Amino acid sequence: KIKNINSRLDQKNEWKRRPQIDVCLKSLDNSKDIKQELLEEVKNQHEHGGDSEIEIYGITKNQKDGNYMMVMEYAKQGSLRKLLGSKYDLKNEETELYKQVKILKI
DSSP: OBSOEEEEETTTTEEEEEOOBOEEEEEETTOSSOOHHHHHHHHHHHHHOOTTSOOEEEEEEOTTTOOEEEEEEOOTTOOHHHHHHHHSOTTOTTSHHHHHHHHHHO
16 A cells, blocks of 8 residues: 555646555566656556556556566456456357457457
8 A cells, every 4th residue: 555646737836645545566577678668658648548447656666676667556356367267268269258359350
């Protein structure tokens, strides 16, 4: 848990404070040399992300290995892999998900 998340309001150069929220950290493997385009993508996602998407709060650096991590909204339902696995038999080629993916590849 993070007690307060600060963000700067660009126009007024003021900071707003959010109440205590749960966050998750997504490790970005092999990211010691972070690229500018990744920073722009995170900035774009932070500024323009939709209501249904997981919010990205920013980036932090793992002091142990030097890789970067995204600070993201905590999803109570767990990881996407876990969520899909609970709804679909991902190993069964006849599931609806597999059929839809197959259609999209054609």
